[in-house]
Amino acid sequence: MDQFFSLYSHDFLRIAACVPRTRVADPDFAVDETLRLARKGNAESVAVMLFPELGLSSYAIDDLLLQDVLLDAVEAAIVRIAEASESLYPVLVVGAPLRREGRLFNTAVVIHRGVILGVVPKAYPPNYREFYERRHFAPGTGVTGVEIQVAGRTVPFGLDLLFRSNGSVPFTLGVEICEDIWVPQPPSTRAALAGAEVLLNLSASNITIGKADTRRLLCASHSSRTISAYAYSAAGPGESTTDLAWDGHAAIFEYGELLGETQRFPPDSTFVAADIDLGRLRQERMRVNTFGECAREELDGGQPFRTVFFPLDRPADTVSLQRRVERYPYVPADPSRLREDCYEAYNIQVQGLAKRLASTGLKRAVIGVSGGLDSTQALMVTTRAMDMIGLDRKNVLAYTLPGFATSDNTKSNAWALMDALGVTAEEIDIRPAARQMLADMGHPFAKGEAVYDVTFENVQAGLRTDYLFRLANRHGGLVVGTGDLSELGLGWCTYGVGDHMSHYNVNASVSKTLIQHLIRFVAGSGDVSEETAHVLSAILATEISPELVPPGATGTIQSTQEIVGPYALQDFNLFYLTRYGFRPSKIAFLAHHAWSDVERGAWPVDLPDGDRRAYSLAEIRRWLEVFLKRFFSNQFKRSTLPNGPKISSGGSLSPRGDWRAPSDSEAKVWLRELAESVPAE
Incomplete structure (x- = not known):
């Protein structure tokens, strides 16, 4: 090979x-x-x-x-x-x-x-x-x-x-x-x-x-x-x-x-x-x-x-690619271009939500705030949309919904952000309702056993969404979604609930690698207080985690990227598969060129999640296989997405826009091409 x-x-x-x-x-x-x-x-x-x-x-x-x-x-x-x-x-x-x-x-x-x-x-x-x-x-x-x-x-x-x-x-x-x-x-x-x-x-x-x-x-x-x-x-x-x-x-x-x-x-x-x-x-x-x-x-x-x-045939010798391949295809390396992209993305999000609120006649927005990246960006967009249509930020009904694995750090960040932005903030502890539901199903956790399976996780994710929609009913509000493009690509969202469902999702076509820069952009825009900027900095420094499973014996928190792969690589895979339809071997070739040598790539801004590293071809191949399996098996989630604005020319996964695919397609052809064409070492 x-x-x-x-x-x-x-x-x-x-x-x-x-x-x-x-x-x-x-x-x-x-x-x-x-x-x-x-x-x-x-x-x-x-x-x-x-x-x-x-x-x-x-x-x-x-x-x-x-x-x-x-x-x-x-x-x-x-x-x-x-x-x-x-x-x-x-x-x-x-x-x-x-x-x-x-x-x-x-x-x-x-x-x-x-x-x-x-x-x-x-x-x-x-x-x-x-x-x-x-x-x-x-x-x-x-x-x-x-x-x-x-x-x-x-x-x-x-x-x-x-x-x-x-x-x-x-x-x-x-x-x-x-x-x-x-x-x-x-x-x-x-x-x-x-x-x-x-x-x-x-x-x-x-x-x-x-x-x-x-x-x-x-x-x-x-x-x-x-x-x-x-x-x-x-x-x-x-x-x-x-x-x-x-x-x-x-x-x-x-x-x-x-x-x-x-x-x-x-x-x-x-x-x-x-x-x-x-x-x-x-x-x-x-x-x-x-x-x-x-x-x-x-x-x-x-x-x-x-x-x-x-006739022109391939040279017998290996000819190395001498082309710049961006490590972050959704995030331009040029600082001035990045600022312009962030300005446009943020304002597209704000304009989209403002229009949706105006068209529905609703005066309130309901949003769950976890203290993580996605809900932070969505909350900032929501408050700015309220400013745009001339409504008080108190019309933003923000809820933090702690569960069994919610850390003090993320909970305190959520409260600090809500207070700094001047929204109506409340806390609803979902653990009593979750225990009752688990007990009703006869789940071992209700009997004191430390069984943290998918049911345990999704009971929490589902309850959060249930609360938000019922709160929207009660207060006459619109539920603002927080799930991002990367999660949709990987199927890292609970079907019908959690990050998957809302009345309008402002983050639907924003990748995980870009959303961090959007938060930095807003923090440095001068439109937020010094207190808000400080909270945003703390959130950016937090490990990406769904916080659904309690820390292990060593105190290690549940890490999303250890399960689905580094977002930097998976965003790379998502971009080239959906935007250009490249075969897996070409995606792996490009990723190897971009990521195999730390000195070769460009780092637009330091990332908070520790992805400033190199990846071997074996790692690239492994995570690309994970991506392909997850991407194809989770199309049914993308086929039922709520509305949300398209952000970049990199595309969205909306079934009404850039990506339309059957929910029961097979990944076999792509996985076979990967196995046959990309060296294992």
Whole structure:
């Protein structure tokens, strides 16, 4: 299973955007620098390497482009690159001026393993401001279904070309040149709709103040709109500076995200490589049905694409993933992004509850407060919702409902929080009612035996919910739920009661790893008193526990994460299973990359639950197996969820929204794939 550790076994593809140093109108020098970078990319197992527009001739050479001696030298340079590529792994895409039937075209030449696969012309040569390309080049628009002669070789030529690997690393390339991305309808849009997952832009793109940001915006938005990876490479050092300057900006984007870019104004040849997730792109294209609809409308009756096939297989050696994988997919590592996410999530929760209260006409909210993370966040949301609709916080009826395992710490935190927030607070001891129910059922605990089974636990969970709903009846209130996304994913909620049921659940799509940051956000927002902030800090430092089973002989409290697994890992598993539909082996591969080395990951903010650690592949495999079993066997709980607002693009588990699944599905296929594809050690 050595190949398990290779990125090419998990739908990843390493591509590079290159900026070779050049000399004006010197194809021999251009070939040397191109091959120098190509060999470096080969050593790093790069599959596709993109080079700048007209890189073999130089871009800013004006009428020298019409000199036969230069054009002949360019064709000879292409032959040299093709011959050298026989021993290289990557597909090479280089820029060159090429002649066809008395016209000159600005082209991209696609080369692999000694073969010139095809040539794509620039569709829209610009002729405005500093650009005068139409003086030299014919536009590529309308050029389809034809061939071109390149140094005596006949190869496909046109805007209708796709390049597809039919080897063990399958993917499809689309190519366009510079200005083509700046027009209202880039040619690569049709290529993406026809199946191209990787879009390449050979550019020259001189630099002016602010232009780099515009490039990023264009490429990021285009990759998002086409659900693709988009690589961009611009001319750099050595290009003519007669009237223009060049910053050598190369960058790679995936579905709107910048994966990497070169240092601008490089002193020498350079490239940026990134491992793009083809599996993610394919999942998104299947999921976003409007993408397929656009493809049908655009391609039906239009000019069909020609597909040029080439073989690209997995390297024999293990190729380690060089991509940043967030340990907390629901929690961004960037502090500014995290603050923005917390601001939006908190206000979505508040707005959702405020609307529900207003629509029902109810003036009171009923909530159980345990002193734990989930009920703390829900209570803060509820008080803020009351503020928003202009009602006194005393209309929040908050109850702490201690049971057989409730600790003094959580109980005192619950009371301190309720007092600090100024709600109507009461305590109802559920133990007498629980003893009576257990006695009525003939449970051993009622006879003095220390039997702490699921019945013992769920009697307490059920009574708490019974009390809250009946209190809501009595006071004309709405029961606010506290259960979170992570608990729903793991089925860590008692069906019909406990964290599962409410009139409206503000935490329904908030993960356990995010909820801690939401509490920190509110504590530091300035909207709460110093007393409240102090209580919140104490709650964050408390071990996550359902507190349904009394401490053992050593005084150890019941730990949720020892039963269902570390929430950090299980949130990771939940995200990639439900958001992208990844197979278990890929989820394990990503988790191993993110969690196997403490130094590799990013810690946005220290977590209170002790999950600042590394996990071995064996641990990852074990907890992923637990997750899969629990996730599938507990779908019936998710099929009957109360209402609650969707918080993030990571998705929710609402049967009316992101996740719809049968309650009686089997986990066998997923468990088998995990067992067969992930090494045990």
